[in-house]
Amino acid sequence: MLTISNLQAAVGEKTILRGVDLDLAPGQVHAIMGPNGSGKTSLGRVLAGHPAYTVTGGSATLDGKDLLALDIEERALAGLFVSWQYPVEVPGVANTEFLRLAVNARRRHRDEPELNAKDFAPWIAEVAKTAQVPADYLTKPLNAGMSGGQKKRNEILQLHALSPSVAFLDETDSGLDIDAIKSVAASINAWRRADRAVILVTHFQRLLEMVKPDRVHVLADGRIQQSGGPELAEQLEREGYDWIVRV
């Protein structure tokens, strides 16, 4: 589904990714953990096409398509959803209208008829229920005036509305209280399907107890240094990253 081979990237002269390999199959959840500054967020940004990054080597394909050859929006329309660790506030744009336009961009891409505001309102209200996001999020401006946790949940609402095939969720659990983490985890699980896959970037095993990963990777110094099953996350929780980074 998503195949990343020897992916290398830099910001200016500074190398950030030094050769990342990852193979994500449909239905799977892969967790990426690692110390701060190891390149986890950068990996998502490079996949999304962030203009600050230059790909200096390797490849990334999504359902056989060369992801790196696509424009930013084409990657999104091809089925890639990359959440933001700190979602940007857009005070002048209503959340519902933003979602409607984004959903319609996808519908156009799939040659499906667009939804007008009247038809969209009940549809997105149902989506919000499924995503376990309070209905009043829909009446707010996009991310504006929301707490950090509310912004993360708003991104999960987008995930449900936009129906991508691969979700790269960057520390979606940070800034959330315990109840909110449970709610977000349930929402991620509700979104999962046999033809969808998730990359979960997290520092904490708590989320992985609720969204069970098939594989756990440790990214450090721009490379995947260690991969394993869910037990690797438990070991990291106990022992930290030192033993891997030293290797």
Next chain:
Amino acid sequence: MIGSSVSDAAAAAARLGAPTTTLEDWRYVRVDSLQAALEAPRRVGAADLAPWLVEEEPSFVVVDGQFHHLGRADLPGVWGFRVMEAADQARSAAILATTTELPTVWALAGPCQQALAVRGDAGVPLTIVNAATGGPSGWTLRCELAPGARLHLVIRHAALGKARSAFRLEADLSRGAHLTVEEIQATPATILTSQADLTLAQDSQVTWTSCWTGGDLVRQRLDATLQGRGASCDFAALADTAGTAQAHVVTRVRHAAPNTSSRQLIKTVLADASRTSLDSVIAVDPGADGTDADLQNRNLILSPLARADTRPQLDIRADEVKAAHGATIGRLDADEMLYLRMRGFSETEATATLSHGWRDEVRGRLTR
């Protein structure tokens, strides 16, 4: 009562005259060449005006400085119109006034051969269409608000040809009165000037919102004098220009009494090679302590050829004053653009969505 209003209005018109392009130096435009390109005025029919009129609402239309169309008199809110003989043949003044049972008196004066009286519920908005088909024309709307009176005007500027149109509104607000004005330029104009002279007594309020699309030369000037303690002025304008259109906003807000407040928000969105400017002065007189004034000018440039000039100024001669001003000129936020594109918006769609949101802070104040 109406008779005295007629003569008062005629005197005001004689004193004020119509706005002219000589009020200030035009920085970017050769007015002479524009004036030479003006078309001859033409007759217009109901179909020409249909886009600007809502039949169910009280309204009247001025075309090239002449009364053209009077709205229905049988509407809820008891608006009524009566055409009168001009009181001042020398100036061909036209008069608009309400009756005494309502606390509002208005007068309209300009180079018309008629006078117009209006009475009605001051709580119901009155739509005024200022249409121009060609040639130079101008007229003045005079509003006198009695103590506690409320008045809501919706002014639509419609360019139906290459014309030079000058509109002036003069308003005197008595104690506790509230004037709300929504001013909308629907189509790009050749030359359009709009000037407001507002005098505010104690505890009176003005809430004014203007939306401009610009033109060869579009200029708004707002002069507000806060003469009474506790008076307040809330002004917001949006200039949304494209092509080679220009829009210029000039404001002069004078705090002449203690505990007065003013808020000004002037936003622009500039595409292509369009240009805007803001020239604004907040003046605080000696003794006007407790003044609270704020002026914000935010300019959004969508094209490397567009240009926005801003000149916010403070002239403070009192000690206990809170006065702030700020101006920004910039492009769309790169992170906001990226966020939308990562959700599938094309660059064009993201630009349109974000600039629409930028406009809404001002446009959202409109009720019509």
